[in-house]
Amino acid sequence: DTEVTQTPKHLVMGMTNKKSLKCEQHMGHRAMYWYKQKAKKPPELMFVYSYEKLSINESVPSRFSPECPNSSLLNLHLHALQPEDSALYLCASSHPIGQGYEQYFGPGTRLTVT
Amino acid sequence: DQQVKQNSPSLSVQEGRISILNCDYTNSMFDYFLWYKKYPAEGPTFLISISSIKDKNEDGRFTVFLNKSAKHLSLHIVPSQPGDSAVYFCAAENNDYKLSFGAGTTVTVRA
Numbered sequence: 001d002t003e004v005t006q007t008p009k010h011l012v013m014g015m016t017n018k019k020s021l022k023c024e025q026h027m028g029h030r031a032m033y034w035y036k037q038k039a040k041k042p043p044e045l046m047f048v049y050s051y052e053k054l055s056i057n058e059s060v061p062s063r064f065s066p067e068c069p070n071s072s073l074l075n076l077h078l079h080a081l082q083p084e085d086s087a088l089y090l091c092a093s094s095h096p097i098g099q100g101y102e103q104y105f106g107p108g109t110r111l112t113v114t
Numbered sequence: 115d116q117q118v119k120q121n122s123p124s125l126s127v128q129e130g131r132i133s134i135l136n137c138d139y140t141n142s143m144f145d146y147f148l149w150y151k152k153y154p155a156e157g158p159t160f161l162i163s164i165s166s167i168k169d170k171n172e173d174g175r176f177t178v179f180l181n182k183s184a185k186h187l188s189l190h191i192v193p194s195q196p197g198d199s200a201v202y203f204c205a206a207e208n209n210d211y212k213l214s215f216g217a218g219t220t221v222t223v224r225a
Contacts, residue, residue, distance in 0.1 A: 004157075031211060042203055042215030043158065056211060090157050094211075101146040101207050105157035 003027075004106035006091050012112045015081060021109045023074040023091030032074040033103060034066055035090040043090055043105075049074060050096055081113045117141045118206050120216035128224050133191040135219050137204030140185065144206040148213070149178060149189045152201045161202075162189070194223045 004025045013019050023032065031050045035043035048056035049068040063085075065077040074091055088110055092103040119138045127133045135149075145166040150158035164171040164178045164187070171178050177190045191198055204216040 006157075033211075040218075042218060043213075045212055048211045050211070088155070092157075097209055097211060102148060102160050102163055103213060104160055105150075108155070108157045110155065 004091055004093055004104050006089075006106035006109050008109060009107065010110045010112075012114060013078065013081065014114055015083075017081075018077070018079045020078065021076040021089055021091075021111075023076075023106055024072055025093040025104070025106075026072055027093060027104065028071075029093035029104075030071060030096045031094045032068060033092040033094075034064075034074070034076050035092060035105075037088045037090055037108070047076075078111075081111075083113050086111055086113045116217075117144075118204055118214045118216040120202075120204055120219050122219050123217070124220045124222070126222045126224060127194050129196060130193045133189075133194045133198065133221055133223070135189040135191075135202050135204070135221070137187045137189075137216055138185060139187075139206050139214075141206070141208065141214070142185070143208045144214070145209060146207045147178070147180060147187050148205045148207070149176075150203045150205060150215075151198075152203060152218070158203060191221075194221075196223050196225060199223045 007022045034046040037043045046060045047066045052068045063080050067075040088108040090108045091106040094103040148163040149161040152158045162173050162176045180187045201218045203218045205213045
């Protein structure tokens with residue numbers, strides 16, 4: 001099973017709303033990632049969790065707040081977003097460094113900020 | 115600074131023929147290279163990878179070649195099928211969790 005699941009598939013939110021994106025994997029991976037992808041562009045790394053601890057934050061604005069409740073789950077909490085934050089948000093997982101490099105991506109959440 | 119480059123934004127190939135996708139990189143510290151395939155509105159799907167200690171890796175219809183001295187890798191798809199029509203991303207990693215992606219090549223397989 002190489003599946004990463006993400007919910008919701010689509011999300012429309014206003015600039016004053018608070019919402020959360022969820023990601024789940026059951027491959028035993030201990031590294032999990034959030035990416036943002038704009039149309040016709042490659043994915044851009046936002047956050048990396050390794051063994052449930054935040055190890056990389058790519059200078060992401062604080063209106064995006066990640067959370068890793070356990071080794072299978074990853075959340076991204078959204079608050080006071082801007083229209084330019086509209087994008088496809090991708091979750092990925094992999095084995096930690098030294099045990100493999102392939103990152104497996106979920107289908108993404110299409111976020112529209114109005 | 116774009117460390118991974120895919121200089122061909124698009125490729126059109128006839129069904130049954132070979133598709134060759136190219137990728138160049140500038141960071142000599144990269145030690146692992148991956149190809150991903152992406153359909154519209156979906157997440158990238160891992161296709162095939164190669165370690166820097168190898169020069170070739172084959173998986174079914176997909177073969178990746180690595181030329182370290184030229185800092186170049188390529189993906190061969192033989193034979194090309196209509197379902198291969200997608201965007202293909204080349205990516206590289208330096209043992210630090212960060213995948214550097216190329217800009218992608220859109221492949222169209224003609225019937």
